[in-house]
Amino acid sequence: MxxxxxxxxxxxxxxxxxxxxSSEVMLDLKxxxxxxxxPKGDYVVLEDLNLQIKKEEFVTIxxxxxxxxxxxxSMIAGLNPISGGYISVLGKHIKGxxxxxxxxxxxxxxxxxxxxxxxxLLGVNQVFPHATKAQRHDIAKYYLQKVGLEDAFNxxxxxxxxxxxxxxxxxxxxxxxxxxxxLDEPFGMLDxxxxxxxxxxxxxxxxxxxxxxxxxxxxxxxxxxxxxRVVMMTxxxxxxxxxxxxxxxxxPRTRKAVLxxxxxxxxxxxxxxxxxx
Amino acid sequence: MGLGFLGTIxxxxxxxxxxEDFISFLRKVVVPLASILLFIGLWHMxxxxxxNIEAEFKIEKALExxxxxxxxxxxxxxxxxxxxxxxxxxxxxxxxxxSYQSLLRDHNIISADKAAFIEKTAVLNExxxxxxxxxxxxxxxxxxxxxxxxxxxxxxxxFLLALLIAVPLGIFIGLSPTxxxxxxxxxxxxxxxxxxxxxxxxxxxxxxxxxxxxxxxSFTISFISVGLCSMWATLVNTAMGVSSVDKDYINVAKxxxxxxxxxxxxxxxxxxxxxxxxxxKITLSVAWMVLIAIELLAQSPGLGLFVWExxxxxxxxxxxxxxVAMFVIGIIGFLLDRLMLTIQNWVSFDKTDAI
Numbered sequence: 001m002x003x004x005x006x007x008x009x010x011x012x013x014x015x016x017x018x019x020x021x022s023s024e025v026m027l028d029l030k031x032x033x034x035x036x037x038x039p040k041g042d043y044v045v046l047e048d049l050n051l052q053i054k055k056e057e058f059v060t061i062x063x064x065x066x067x068x069x070x071x072x073x074s075m076i077a078g079l080n081p082i083s084g085g086y087i088s089v090l091g092k093h094i095k096g097x098x099x100x101x102x103x104x105x106x107x108x109x110x111x112x113x114x115x116x117x118x119x120x121l122l123g124v125n126q127v128f129p130h131a132t133k134a135q136r137h138d139i140a141k142y143y144l145q146k147v148g149l150e151d152a153f154n155x156x157x158x159x160x161x162x163x164x165x166x167x168x169x170x171x172x173x174x175x176x177x178x179x180x181x182x183l184d185e186p187f188g189m190l191d192x193x194x195x196x197x198x199x200x201x202x203x204x205x206x207x208x209x210x211x212x213x214x215x216x217x218x219x220x221x222x223x224x225x226x227x228x229r230v231v232m233m234t235x236x237x238x239x240x241x242x243x244x245x246x247x248x249x250x251x252p253r254t255r256k257a258v259l260x261x262x263x264x265x266x267x268x269x270x271x272x273x274x275x276x277x
Numbered sequence: 278m279g280l281g282f283l284g285t286i287x288x289x290x291x292x293x294x295x296x297e298d299f300i301s302f303l304r305k306v307v308v309p310l311a312s313i314l315l316f317i318g319l320w321h322m323x324x325x326x327x328x329n330i331e332a333e334f335k336i337e338k339a340l341e342x343x344x345x346x347x348x349x350x351x352x353x354x355x356x357x358x359x360x361x362x363x364x365x366x367x368x369x370x371x372x373x374x375x376s377y378q379s380l381l382r383d384h385n386i387i388s389a390d391k392a393a394f395i396e397k398t399a400v401l402n403e404x405x406x407x408x409x410x411x412x413x414x415x416x417x418x419x420x421x422x423x424x425x426x427x428x429x430x431x432x433x434x435x436f437l438l439a440l441l442i443a444v445p446l447g448i449f450i451g452l453s454p455t456x457x458x459x460x461x462x463x464x465x466x467x468x469x470x471x472x473x474x475x476x477x478x479x480x481x482x483x484x485x486x487x488x489x490x491x492x493x494x495s496f497t498i499s500f501i502s503v504g505l506c507s508m509w510a511t512l513v514n515t516a517m518g519v520s521s522v523d524k525d526y527i528n529v530a531k532x533x534x535x536x537x538x539x540x541x542x543x544x545x546x547x548x549x550x551x552x553x554x555x556x557x558k559i560t561l562s563v564a565w566m567v568l569i570a571i572e573l574l575a576q577s578p579g580l581g582l583f584v585w586e587x588x589x590x591x592x593x594x595x596x597x598x599x600x601v602a603m604f605v606i607g608i609i610g611f612l613l614d615r616l617m618l619t620i621q622n623w624v625s626f627d628k629t630d631a632i
Binding site for chain 1: 523543544550
């Protein structure tokens with residue numbers, strides 16, 4: 001059956017996962033380990049986690065709740081200390097957070113007392129300190145336009161809907177021009193209609209910027225639609241990479257074309273089989 | 278704003294009141310008015326019965342000590358309403374109202390007197406200033422309204438002192454766990470100390486610091502005491518607000534690598550403003566509450582001293598004047614609280630947060 005072909009293909013990929021030419025690798029996770037000490041002894045969340053992500057690649061990470069996906073992402077962001085192994089961006093080991101890794105959080109995390117423009121400028125001012133004020137405003141406004149908020153520059157973040165707030169979050173992350181974009185279930189709190197719209201916005205702006213992206217999601221369709229590769233994590237404790245699935249759809253993609261593609265249901269079945277197994 | 282019923286009354290007269298608003302009108306206007314009337318009625322009856330007890334006791338005593346003739350004379354004297362023989366007890370609402378009006382009249386007389394004095398001495402004072410001498414100032418006794426403004430001045434000076442000490446200190450304590458453990462014992466021990474003791478402490482220090490000064494230090498002592506008594510709520514709330522900023526905001530600040538200055542002024546402070554203002558609101562009401570006791574001790578002019586002097590005075594309408602002062606103190610306290618709430622709503626980003 002066709003799944004055999006797929007399995008063959010993915011098993012090849014797992015073999016290859018750690019062996020991209022170093023010039024192509026943007027983000028490298030090597031023997032990554034995370035341990036939380038508890039009164040009953042150490043709790044190992046992640047162990048021997050190896051993952052390489054290429055330049056201009058969009059990777060989605062899928063796995064059961066509590067398997068350590070978010071822990072892994074916040075370690076990449078530098079918000080959570082590493083217990084073992086290392087994470088490197090373009091060959092340089094990371095030490096703490098920095099604007100080379102933009103993060104879109106699960107909650108929009110905008111400063112509610114600032115306008116959407118001020119929220120984006122907060123990052124832009126930090127990353128482009130030598131640009132003139134007008135240039136920085138132009139950058140912020142450009143990205144707000146890109147996410148469809150040209151009418152809401154001066155609206156207070158607290159006056160925006162959840163979906164619009166997350167759009168500002170996307171603009172804020174892209175506007176600082178990071179090398180790697182980290183997305184922690186950014187659409188998890190939205191209704192499915194808004195979620196679809198935001199996926200379109202995200203992929204549109206990503207097609208233009210081609211920033212290496214790592215995104216956590218619970219949504220199998222979202223994982224397939226957005227990604228070049230879907231990484232499946234085993235359940236914790238001691239979670240690691242369970243399987244990797246290559247998504248061979250052409251870019252730019254439309255939702256319609258993806259849904260009508262013959263391979264779509266094969267991919268979907270593969271992911272669901274993994275999650276239910 | 279708590280004064281919403283005024284809007285309802287306006288609607289009533291402009292005919293905008295809908296039928297379904299009737300119940301809310303009842304609740305917001307009629308019920309408070311009825312409860313006020315009930316309160317005044319109970320007060321009236323209470324003061325009446327206290328008056329009777331006191332009067333009977335006086336007559337009984339006169340009978341025992343001086344015989345039936347004196348008792349009868351006293352009974353007539355009390356009935357005639359002459360001020361010299363009235364029983365001294367809780368004044369009735371009408372007496373309090375009369376005292377309020379007499380205090381206002383007194384104020385008008387004093388202000389007229391003051392204006393006349395300033396007019397009379399204007400030419401002389403110009404000459405004195407030209408000659409380099411001190412101008413002559415009005416030294417008559419302050420009116421009740423003057424006392425109110427003196428009290429407000431003291432309370433705002435104290436509040437400002439509390440704000441200038443407690444907010445910056447609270448920020449530092451909230452930001453640094455080390456400072457927090459350094460200051461925690463200090464806060465825990467000094468927070469419950471009584472206003473009277475604070476006054477005595479400030480008095481000990483200020484007396485020595487201003488040893489060379491001939492000026493009256495009672496104002497300085499009372500506003501510093503008020504500030505020290507009332508700053509704790511702001512200190513604790515600021516520290517709590519700063520140390521409990523939403524973790525998401527802190528993560529954003531970390532990811533964007535904001536400097537500490539930017540982090541404090543753009544993220545930490547705005548997000549803790551609601552709690553800081555809650556603290557400031559408590560501070561202002563505590564300041565107003567302890568002010569009376571402190572003015573009384575410090576002999577600093579103001580409502581507290583007014584109350585104390587009236588109590589010592591023991592004149593026929595003294596008790597009524599004390600009750601007038603009590604209402605004035607209460608109403609001003611309420612207005613100060615509303616003022617802070619308005620400012621809080623105005624600066625706070627989250628409109629639903631304010632209580």
